[in-house]
Amino acid sequence: MKRYIVILFTALSFFGCKDFLEPENVQELTESSFWQNEDDARKALVAAYGSLQSHTGSKWTFFEQLYISVTWKADDILNAPTDYGKSIADFTNGTDDGAIASFWKANYTGLSYANQIIEKVPGIEIMSDEDKATFVAEAKFLRALYNFNLLVAFENIPLITETPKSPEDFYVSQAEPAAVWTQIEEDLVAAKAALPQTREGDDIGRATSWTAASYLGKVYLFQEKFDVAANELTNVVDNGPYDLLPSYADNFNGAGENGVESVFEIQWSANRANGNDERHPFNFEVTPGALGGWELYYPSDWLLSEMMTDQTSTAELSDRVYSSVFFDDANSEMLDVYSGIPVAYSDVKDALAHTKYFKKYTGEFDKDYYNGINIHLMRFADVLLMQAEALNEQSASNTDAAIAIVNRVRNRSNAADIPAGSMTQAELRQQIRHHERPVELSMEYTIRWFDLYRWAKGSAAPEKISEVMAAHNKPFAENYVDGKHDIFPIPLEEINKNDNLTQNDGF
Incomplete structure (x- = not known):
């Protein structure tokens, strides 16, 4: 679009x-025209x-x-040691x-x-x-x-x-x-x-009734309305048009755009006809300098440690690990920004400024190097994990059913099954919160930080974000003040313009 x-x-x-004698300027766009x-x-x-x-x-x-x-506030991301985004990442923003x-x-x-x-x-x-x-x-x-x-x-x-x-x-x-x-x-x-159930032609990517139903389930989940959340999300899973792409990587290289796993995406394009420019620079942002990038942020140490436990039944790392991060491993490779040729980690290891990098959204790009890959707001894997979470929170008797749903997401990336009966409700809760969701959905827009917010604000096993940050070794976790940093301040310019706005506590 x-x-x-x-x-x-x-x-x-x-x-x-306007004076009725004043002629209307037909060249000017007005509410009446x-x-x-x-x-x-x-x-x-x-x-x-x-x-x-x-x-x-x-x-x-x-x-x-x-x-x-x-x-950048979340525990899955580590910003580069520059002033770029620093105050948000270290919880000192005003x-x-x-x-x-x-x-x-x-x-x-x-x-x-x-x-x-x-x-x-x-x-x-x-x-x-x-x-x-x-x-x-x-x-x-x-x-x-x-x-x-x-x-x-x-x-x-x-x-x-x-x-x-x-x-x-x-x-x-x-x-x-x-x-x-x-x-x-x-x-x-x-x-x-x-809304219509499907979109075709030039309208692909616009919201459908299934998009709205998926978000409705998410909104119920955020309010801990677990019964209706489970029902809404289960209806989407059982009757909607979605499925997991066979290849996890195709979510981030352009091959799966607006495809079977897409619930809703921000539409971007490398088409620059007629002065249009809707590319984005994610490939530059995450790629190491040794491969032509700017490396402005990285996977956190905690996230990589979780990924190292995401293994197949033969103790190899899952596909979603290799598709999400570039790290010190014989099978890890990443595209050079300018040549578009995959480069093995071992070939550039000595030239790297950091030990690990994200590689999502670094796939195909245009001749001017920025890419037009759509950015996910929700994909079907997220819907499945929300469904599993809602069912597990609804009742401990649903835990095995929830495990089966989690396994569906894991299996797509060849991660080994979690055996039925191997986890309690509380254990699966932690598995979903601090392994499945961050490993599957790392660095995806609005996902991890919004998750941390809802688990802090909820009544079902609430978690203080300061404690999560400390446990996951987030740099500057000591600056985090629960309550204050859980939300943003109302922007100062809005406060200055509108006396009816009240600033959030702590700012």
Whole structure:
């Protein structure tokens, strides 16, 4: 889906009392000249999707700010010894951090576009009622996703479901988190009911009813509504269109884009026709300098130690280990950024500045070296692991059934089965939390940090993040203050502009 720039039409309401003698500038896009047909609605919808990349339209904003903000805090990532992202990674950030502000802006920008679609599309005359309902449902899905990101990242946020109609409407107060969760659920239920089950042609990658159902299960899980979470996720697993790709690596090299394992992805492209540029620099970010990269962050020591226990029945390392990290092993190799040729670890070992590197999203790239591989927000392996977790938390009698689901994910990568009856409910809980999910989903956008948040905030075996960080030898774990660092501060620029916002505790 190509990106379009859409005006924030809410501002137009402040200039509506134009003198009737003043001729209308037909070259200027206005609220009255837009929202005329399905093409206008589609442009607005693409803009709403576009905020998943960033609010600025820049690949650099996505990586250097959005991605860093909600991944580098976690225990699976170690940032390079530079000032790049340092304050987030070592828990010393203040209220004026640009990455945190960008995460706020990107999500609220996308949410604003979604609200406009929900309000304006029903009034378009040259559009079928069925198409109107689908566009509105899609916007509700996106609004739910943006609200979810904001709620988990900041916890105390304004709940905005309408476009502002007056200057006073911009000065919103924060809502109770419970009210935001309710709105997220309502939007996902509506999206699930009205979205199509499949997409074809140019629409592949847009949300479907199964996408909404998968996120609804996730939202229930985050609230520890284990019964309904288990039911929703089981329905997706049993009746949805998803499956695991035969090759784990194909999730990250472009071969499996929008394929059978994809629940929802941020769409990127190496196509640069007509001045378009939707590539991203992940291959440079993670690749060692010896192979032409910038090596801005690495797998943590704890993550690699967990991966070293992820073995086949013959005590070899699993496929997901070799596909996720580049490390000191005879079978480990990684692409050179400029030649695209795989290089064995042993061939560059002496030239490496670090001992281990991520290799996800370092596959095919265009002639200008940045790549256009889509970035996952949710894939079917995640759905399976959430289903297993929900069933295990629902009842200890479900533990063996949950083990079988975990084994389905493990088997795809040739990791050995966990024997039935070999784990208690508590043991499987720890296996899912601190082995299966981080090993399967390492460095994937919003996954690990959001997991740590929900386990800290929940009542089912809560875990203080400071203790997890210390146990997993996260650098600067001693700086972590439970409660304070579990969420981000409200960006200082937002506090300065809106007296009705209250800063989160500790900042």
